[in-house]
Structure formats: C-alpha cells, structure tokens
Amino acid sequence: MKNLVILGAGTSGTMMANHLISKLPKREWNITIVDQFKTHYYQPGFLFLPFDIYTTKQVKKKGEKFIPKGVNYIQKKIELIKPDENKVQLEGDAQLDYDILIVATGTKIAPSEIEGMDGPMWYKNIFDFYTYEGAKALRNKLREWEGGKLVVHITEMPIKCPVAPLEFAFLADSFFKNKSMRDKVDITYVTPLGGAFTKPKATEALHHLLEEKGIKEVTDFNIERVDYENNKIVDYADTEVEYDLLVTVPTNMGDELIERSGMGDDLNYVPTNKATLQTNDYENIFAIGDATNLPASKAGSVAHFEAEILTDNILRYIKGEPLKAEFDGHANCFIETGNGKALLIDFNYTHEPVEGTFPFPGVGPLKLLKESRMNHMGKMAFRWIYWNMLIKGIHIPFVSTNMTTKGKKLEKINN
Amino acid sequence: MKKVLANREIDVNEEGYLVDFKQWDREICECIADECNIVMTEKHWEVIEYIHEKHKNEEPLSIRGIKKSGVINIKEFYNLFPGGPLKKATLIAGIPKPKSCI
Numbered sequence: 001m002k003n004l005v006i007l008g009a010g011t012s013g014t015m016m017a018n019h020l021i022s023k024l025p026k027r028e029w030n031i032t033i034v035d036q037f038k039t040h041y042y043q044p045g046f047l048f049l050p051f052d053i054y055t056t057k058q059v060k061k062k063g064e065k066f067i068p069k070g071v072n073y074i075q076k077k078i079e080l081i082k083p084d085e086n087k088v089q090l091e092g093d094a095q096l097d098y099d100i101l102i103v104a105t106g107t108k109i110a111p112s113e114i115e116g117m118d119g120p121m122w123y124k125n126i127f128d129f130y131t132y133e134g135a136k137a138l139r140n141k142l143r144e145w146e147g148g149k150l151v152v153h154i155t156e157m158p159i160k161c162p163v164a165p166l167e168f169a170f171l172a173d174s175f176f177k178n179k180s181m182r183d184k185v186d187i188t189y190v191t192p193l194g195g196a197f198t199k200p201k202a203t204e205a206l207h208h209l210l211e212e213k214g215i216k217e218v219t220d221f222n223i224e225r226v227d228y229e230n231n232k233i234v235d236y237a238d239t240e241v242e243y244d245l246l247v248t249v250p251t252n253m254g255d256e257l258i259e260r261s262g263m264g265d266d267l268n269y270v271p272t273n274k275a276t277l278q279t280n281d282y283e284n285i286f287a288i289g290d291a292t293n294l295p296a297s298k299a300g301s302v303a304h305f306e307a308e309i310l311t312d313n314i315l316r317y318i319k320g321e322p323l324k325a326e327f328d329g330h331a332n333c334f335i336e337t338g339n340g341k342a343l344l345i346d347f348n349y350t351h352e353p354v355e356g357t358f359p360f361p362g363v364g365p366l367k368l369l370k371e372s373r374m375n376h377m378g379k380m381a382f383r384w385i386y387w388n389m390l391i392k393g394i395h396i397p398f399v400s401t402n403m404t405t406k407g408k409k410l411e412k413i414n415n
Numbered sequence: 416m417k418k419v420l421a422n423r424e425i426d427v428n429e430e431g432y433l434v435d436f437k438q439w440d441r442e443i444c445e446c447i448a449d450e451c452n453i454v455m456t457e458k459h460w461e462v463i464e465y466i467h468e469k470h471k472n473e474e475p476l477s478i479r480g481i482k483k484s485g486v487i488n489i490k491e492f493y494n495l496f497p498g499g500p501l502k503k504a505t506l507i508a509g510i511p512k513p514k515s516c517i
Contacts, residue, residue, distance in 0.1 A: 063499070145457070155479065156479060157477075194476070194502075220499050222478050224489070224490075235492075236478070236489050236490060236492075236493045237493050237498065266479060266480065266483060267479070
C-alpha cells in the first residue's frame with residue numbers, strides 16, 4: 001500500500017480529500033488527513049459576524065462531517081515535516097510515512113509582528129476579524145460602541161482575501177446608518193497599497209464607492225507600530241492616524257510548522273510552482289491554497305480552482321506522466337458593498353478584474369465590477385454552496401476552473 | 416515614451432520608469448535621483464545594488480524584505496528615499512515599479 005498524506009483539514013485539505021477518495025484506487029492507496037482542530041470554520045462568514053448578520057452557529061461545524069468515509073482522519077498536532085525522509089512527525093512520537101504529501105496548512109494572522117498591536121489593548125479597542133475569536137470579540141464591541149474614529153487597516157500584503165477589509169469598511173458604513181449613528185462615526189481606510197485594491201480597474205471602481213460612502217482613504221501607509229497608549233498607528237514616514245476603534249488585518253503568515261520544517265519563505269509560505277502546484281524543492285510534495293507562495297489571491301475560490309488542477313496533477317504524477325501546467329491564478333470574489341448589494345470580480349494572474357457578465361457571457365445574471373442586489377444574493381447563497389458543494393469537491397456548475405474571457409470588456413492585458 | 420536624461424534619449428513608461436534596463440547607468444541614475452531631489456550617497460548606491468540583485472533573481476521587493484536585507488533598516492530606507500521609498504528606489508534603480516502581490 002502507498003500513502004498519501006494531507007496536512008490541514010481546512011478548505012483546501014478537505015476539498016483534496018473529497019476529490020482524491022474517488023480517484024485513487026483503494027487497494028493501492030491509503031489517504032490520511034491530519035488537523036489538530038475539531039472545528040471547520042466558514043471563514044468568509046467572519047466578515048459578517050461582527051455586524052450580527054451571521055450567528056456564530058452559521059460559521060462553524062464539526063470538521064469530521066466533511067471528511068469522506070475511507071479517509072483516515074487524525075486529530076493531532078503536526079510537529080515536523082521531514083521531506084528528506086518522506087515522514088511527518090506528529091505529537092506524542094507518532095510518525096506517518098508518505099509517498100505523496102499535500103501541504104494545506106493555510107495562513108494565520110501574526111499580530112505580534114507589529115510592536116504594540118497585540119499588547120494590552122488587543123481585543124479592547126484593537127481587533128482583527130480574520131479569526132473566529134477576533135470576529136466574535138469585535139461583534140460584542142460593536143454592539144455597545146457609541147461612535148468615534150473607526151480605522152480599518154491592512155498591515156502588509158499578502159493577506160487572505162484582499163477585498164475583505166474593504167468589505168468591512170462598506171458594511172460598517174451600512175451598519176452605523178442602520179443604527180442611526182453614522183454621523184457619530186468617522187471611517188478611515190488605511191492601506192500599504194497605493195490605492196484601494198491591488199488591481200487598477202477594480203481600484204478605480206472601489207475608490208469611487210469609498211468616496212460615495214464618505215470613507216476616507218490613507219494609502220502607502222507602512223505601519224511601524226501601534227501607539228496603544230495614545231490610540232494611534234504610526235508608519236515609517238512618521239505619518240500618524242488616530243483611532244478610537246482599530247480594526248486591523250495583521251501580517252499574515254504561513255503555519256509555524258513550515259518554518260520549523262525549514263520549508264518556507266520569509267512569511268512561512270511554501271515556494272510552489274504557480275502553474276502545477278508542485279513544490280519547488282520536493283517532487284513528491286504538493287502545496288495548495290493559502291499555504292503556498294503563489295502570486296494569486298489567498299481565497300477559497302482560488303483554492304477551489306487549484307484543487308481541480310492539483311487532483312489531475314497528482315494522478316499524472318502517480319502514472320509518471322508530465323504535470324499539467326494549467327493553474328492560471330483564477331479568482332472569483334463577491335465584494336459586499338453594504339445595503340444589500342455586492343460587486344463581483346473575476347480575474348487571474350494576467351487579466352485584471354473588468355466589467356462584464358458572469359457566468360454566462362452577455363447574459364449574466366451576475367454583473368462584473370458593478371453593484372447589484374443579485375450579486376449580494378450570490379454572496380449569501382455562497383454559504384450554502386460552501387458547506388454543501390465546495391468543500392465536498394462537487395464541481396460548481398457553469399464556473400470553469402480556468403478563467404474565461406468571454407462576456408468581459410477586456411481593455412488591456414498585462415504582461 | 417521618450418525622455419531626455421543626461422543628454423540621451425531614454426525609453427520610459429507614463430510614470431517615468433525605465434522600460435529597458437540596458438539604458439540604465441550611474442549617470443542616468445543620478446539624473447533621476449536629482450529629479451526626486453535626492454543626492455546619491457554611498458548608502459544610496461548600496462541600496463540600489465541590493466535592489467538590482469533582487470531584481471536579477473526575480474525576487475519580489477517588499478518593506479519586510481528591506482528589514483531582512485542586512486543593508487539598511489526601514490527607517491533609514493525612508494530617510495534615504497523620502498515618500499514611498501520602494502517606488503522611488505526602483506525608479507532610480509531603473510527597474511519596474513514593484514507590483515504588489517494580490
């Protein structure tokens with residue numbers, strides 16, 4: 001028997017277990033998945049939790065439910081990957097041998113990277129919403145907050161779901177309007193980027209929306225420290241932004257396991273071939289989702305498209321065939337803009353988000369880069385799709401793995 | 416777009432970044448620095464050298480990378496190239512403006 005081991009049972013790992021169980025011959029392959037945590041979170045829901053749009057129950061389920069029968073599920077901490085010995089060391093001296101390893105250990109917030117961020121005011125007037133604990137603590141704060149300066153802040157790129165902080169700012173605008181206290185809240189969006197987003201077309205559209213909603217922008221802000229005693233963030237150019245409530249996206253880093261195993265870059269991400277998903281250093285180790293250093297969005301939709309290609313490539317690798325260099329960086333994201341509306345963007349490594357229709361060219365029903373109620377409904381429906389289709393590895397109808405250019409107003413192609 | 420620097424015609428994009436690195440040399444570099452009100456010192460050249468090395472190896476530039484460069488700390492980097500040091504330093508170094516990873 002041969003062994004395929006998946007590290008991490010989040011979005012990517014769970015999807016891979018579901019894809020591979022039906023594809024690998026059971027008599028030849030054992031599939032094992034390892035994750036120390038019992039709960040599987042619906043991470044896109046962390047955006048809605050602070051505003052009481054979702055309940056805590058809607059964003060978490062038992063991970064076990066989603067691991068298919070026939071896959072060996074181990075709930076233990078992973079101590080070390082030993083790539084030269086093809087072994088994984090688990091807590092308590094248990095060891096796993098593998099023929100093929102898939103690293104799906106994701107990314108985490110690392111607030112301690114910035115001086116003063118996770119000090120005495122962490123979860124008092126400084127919050128993240130990228131963790132279940134952070135989103136829930138922020139919800140409790142927002143329920144009673146009486147207004148003042150709200151600063152929505154990104155520490156450094158790359159981050160998981162680069163649009164989430166913008167969505168947070170938009171939703172905050174609606175939230176305070178609905179509470180009839182928008183006039184008591186001053187919202188500022190602070191980013192290390194030169195504009196609201198990483199791609200020029202979308203930045204223009206999003207800048208316009210920020211302006212319309214009276215949200216101020218501070219760009220090119222590279223934070224040096226949080227001065228939690230005086231409630232301000234300070235950047236390397238000594239620019240200061242004052243806050244009463246700081247909602248920050250801390251530095252994102254890959255799992256410490258990657259660092260311990262000596263397999264990561266500066267941010268503990270695994271150097272991975274951006275088209276095949278094979279790691280650069282080991283031919284029998286593949287990486288997927290947020291754990292990789294791919295120049296693509298760290299997002300569930302990206303992991304979903306990657307999973308389909310990685311499944312193919314694992315089968316090819318087993319047969320000794322050349323890998324398909326097929327992943328194009330496809331991402332597809334709803335951007336919640338508040339008041340029951342949303343934008344939709346669809347892009348890849350080389351094509352930036354543009355206007356058009358999705359998924360049917362010329363028909364839609366979803367509109368790209370334009371606000372609509374239909375897009376918002378798409379975003380809301382996505383929670384059901386996530387739990388019932390996406391992580392179970394069921395193909396989402398009409399949405400292709402590689403990005404299509406049909407129905408899009410393409411003006412220019414980068415690179 | 417064409418631009419005259421040090422009495423030579425140089426190809427640049429709409430933001431003034433050099434399109435062809437082969438056209439870059441120390442003289443051009445000093446002219447661009449001058450336009451940014453920067454007088455090149457030994458430390459500036461060390462940073463430019465570091466940036467060229469990264470560019471040659473196709474490694475993305477970042478503020479975090481500067482911190483670990485061993486050449487300079489971030490505060491000094493801001494002092495040498497005031498106001499958007501990565502953008503200014505790459506402009507002067509004659510390489511493309513760093514694209515942020517998405």
